[in-house]
Amino acid sequence: MTGDAQRESVESGRPLDRRRLLANFSIFSSLDERALDALVRVTSTRRLAGGEVLFRKGDAGRQLYGVLSGRLKAVAAGGDGKEIVFNVCDPGEVIGEIALLDSNPRSASIVALEPSELLVLDRRDFLPFLEKHPRVAIQLAELLAARLRRLSESAEDGVLLALRARLAKKLVSLAQRYGRKMPEGVLIDLPLSQQELGEMVGTSRESINKQLRAWTEQGLLVMAKGKITLCDVAGVEAMGRLAIDYMSE
Numbered sequence: 457m458t459g460d461a462q463r464e465s466v467e468s469g470r471p472l473d474r475r476r477l478l479a480n481f482s483i484f485s486s487l488d489e490r491a492l493d494a495l496v497r498v499t500s501t502r503r504l505a506g507g508e509v510l511f512r513k514g515d516a517g518r519q520l521y522g523v524l525s526g527r528l529k530a531v532a533a534g535g536d537g538k539e540i541v542f543n544v545c546d547p548g549e550v551i552g553e554i555a556l557l558d559s560n561p562r563s564a565s566i567v568a569l570e571p572s573e574l575l576v577l578d579r580r581d582f583l584p585f586l587e588k589h590p591r592v593a594i595q596l597a598e599l600l601a602a603r604l605r606r607l608s609e610s611a612e613d614g615v616l617l618a619l620r621a622r623l624a625k626k627l628v629s630l631a632q633r634y635g636r637k638m639p640e641g642v643l644i645d646l647p648l649s650q651q652e653l654g655e656m657v658g659t660s661r662e663s664i665n666k667q668l669r670a671w672t673e674q675g676l677l678v679m680a681k682g683k684i685t686l687c688d689v690a691g692v693e694a695m696g697r698l699a700i701d702y703m704s705e
Contacts, residue, residue, distance in 0.1 A: 474499050474575050477522045477548060483595040491589060498581040502574045504528075510566040510574070511552070517562050518579045521551040526572025527646070531655065532564045541655040544569070544646070546633075553596065557583075569647075622657040623667055624695030627677075631686050640678060641687040649682070671695075 475496045478484045484492065501524065504510060510521065513532055523545050530543040530551075542564070545551055551566055551574075559579075586593045627644070635642040648656075654664040668684070671677050676688045676695075686692050 474501070474522075474524070477524060477575055480548060481522065481550060483550075483592055486591040486595065487589065495577075495585060498577065498585075500576045502576050504568040504572045504574065506568055506570045506572075508568050510568065511562050512565045513563065514561045517552060517554070517559065520553055520577040520579075520582055521566075522575035522577070523547050523549050523551065524573040524575055527569045528566050528572055529569055529652070530564045530566055539655050540658060541652055557596075619657070619659055619663060620667060620695050622659075623653075623664065624692050626653070626657050627684065627686060628689065628693050628696055631689060635686075638685060641685045642689055643685045644683060647682045 475492065478487075478495055478499075479492055484495070487495070502521075504526070510528065511517075525547055527547075528545045528551065529541050530545065531539050531541050533539060545566070552562065554560075554563060586596075630644045630646060630648075631642045634644050634646040636645045637643075649661075650664045650668070651661040654661045657664075668677070668679060671692070672679060674691075676686070676691050678685045678687060
């Protein structure tokens with residue numbers, strides 16, 4: 457889901473209610489009032505503490521989750537065994553739909569970045585609902601296709617781009633998604649450790665720290681209280697357009 461409801465929840469800290477979450481999520485936008493009410497009745501809620509695991513890669517997939525409040529990260533192990541963060545899930549987003557549809561084990565682990573509340577929809581209720589509402593199934597397929605494109609782009613960046621370019625692209629993307637204008641620039645209003653930022657671009661915390669310090673000295677950004685402010689968004693964005701470099705690290 458995108459739009460006013462999500463922004464309102466993120467900015468105010470108030471959780472979305474279950475009905476509003478479903479009504480504003482793109483795959484359920486075609487539902488009439490009666491169908492939406494029927495779907496709400498078969499949902500429940502679950503709360504997670506910060507750092508708590510929702511599910512792990514390989515677990516059975518029996519539930520679909522919608523984020524009512526808080527934020528979670530989707531993680532998996534890379535080829536070298538390091539953890540990779542490939543998505544941050546915000547209020548209004550849905551988690552776990554792939555395993556729910558194909559009944560295979562979970563393809564990634566989900567961990568709460570902060571205290572979170574989730575809507576829960578069981579497979580036994582969701583699949584019959586899809587059969588009665590084929591438009592929802594079509595919109596879900598469109599959502600999955602968009603996510604596949606993003607994963608493909610991320611994998612390509614990891615092979616072709618230098619660390620500076622990968623990190624710059626990620627910072628600009630985070631600024632577009634979580635940015636808040638401040639006197640000194642655009643604040644990325646998302647608390648991420650350098651370890652987690654490294655996991656997002658496939659490198660070590662030490663490499664992230666070195667690059668961030670270099671850009672701080674150049675006046676491109678500032679770091680304070682666990683958050684990053686881009687002082688020169690255009691300058692950072694230019695770093696993301698660096699030529700292919702196979703000797704990045």
